[in-house]
Amino acid sequence: MIGIVGGTHILEIEVLSDVKEVQIETPYGRAEVDIGRIDGIDVAIIQRHGKRKDKPPHRINHAANFFALKTLGVRYTIGMGSVGCLREEYELPSLIIPDDYIDFFSGITVFNDSLVHVTPGFDEYLRGVLLDTAKDISSFPVIEKGVYFQTKGPRLETRAEIAMIKNFADCVGMTAGSEATVARELGMSYAVICTMDNYAHGIKNEVVDYREIVMRARENAEECLKIVSEAVKRIWHEKFLKT
Template structure:
C-alpha cells in the first residue's frame, strides 16, 4: 500500500475516497486518512516540526500495511540555482542530531537512504521535477542563521526540518521511501527577500495546484 506524508493542503487534491482513522501505536496515536492509500498529515494538532511524533506516524503507517512512502516537504534553497518554485527529489540527506529511532533498547545499525526506484518513478510525474541534490535537516522551529546557511550550503542543496527523520524511521521499518521537495524560499541570506512563516505559506499556496497534480498522478501510477 502507498503511504503519503505531507501537509493538510494535500487533502484538497482529487483523491480516492478516504476515511479518517486513529491508529494506536506503542509510541502514541496517529490520525490518518485511509482507503486505497494512507494519507498522513504531518503537522497533526498544529504541532511545530520539533514536536512531531515521527515514531507514532511511521509506526501507524507500518501497522496499516504501507510498504512505500512518498513524503512531500517544503524546503529552503541553499543554492541560487534552485529558485523558489522549483520541485526537487533529493538523492541523499544529512542530519547529525534529533533523528528518532525505533532502536532505543537494541544495538542495531541501519543504513539509511532514499529508494532509487521510487526516485526514478517520481521523476516522471511532472515536467518541473528535477532529480538531485542533498537534503539537510535542522531541528527547527527557528530558521537557520546566515552563518549556518553559508556552512550548510557547502555540503547540501536544500534545508528542511522533517524528511530525514521520516526517511530514517521508514528505513528501520523496511518501508521504501522517497521525497518530493518544493522550494518555497531561499534560505536565510541567499536571496534578497526576508523569510517568514507567512511568506512560506504564501509560496506553498501558490504551488498547491501543481502539488495536487503531482499527488494525483502518484496515486494513479505508484
C-alpha cells in the same frame, strides 16, 4: 495500500475520495490517518503536523506515523514538503527530488531498546517514479537530485547557519530526514518530493519571512500533489497489479 505524508497545506486540498479518519495506537504513541482512494487506489495519508496543525517539527511522532502506515500494510510512502533553496542559480518555484540527506540533530529512531544500525537513504525506485512523473507533467523546473539538510526547527535558520550548510546541501527543511530514517528502520520504502518555494535566509540576500513561506507553499502545493497522485497510480500498476 500506498502512503502519503504531507504538510499543513495538504489539509486544504481535497485529495481522497471515500475518506475514513482513523486513530491507530502504536508502541510509539497514537497516529492520525486518513484512509481513502485516489482513482480507486487505496491510499493512507498522514498530515505530519496534525489535523489541527498543532505539531511543530520537533514534536512530530515520526515513529508512530510510520508504524501506523506499516500496520495498515503500506509498503511504499511518498513524502511531500516545502523547502528553502540553497542554490542561487535555481529558478523558483522549482521541484526537487533529493537523493541524499544530512540529519545531525533529530536523533530519531525506532530502536530505543536494542542495538541496531541501518544504512539510511531515500528509496531509489520511488525516486525514479517521482522524477519520471515530474518530468512528464510538471510545469515547474525539476531538479533531479540534491542533498536535503534537515534542521531541528521550529525556528528558521540564521544567515550564518545557511552560509555554512549551503556548502554541503541544496535545500533545507525540517522533516524528510527523520521520515526517511524511520521508514528505513521499519523496512519501508520512502522518498520525498519538495517544492522549493523560497531562497533560504541570506541566499540572494533574501530575508526570510515565515508568512511569505506559508503563502508560497500554499500556492505550490497543488503542483506537488498533482505529481504525487500520478505517481501513486504508477506505483500501483508497477508494484501491485503485476504481482
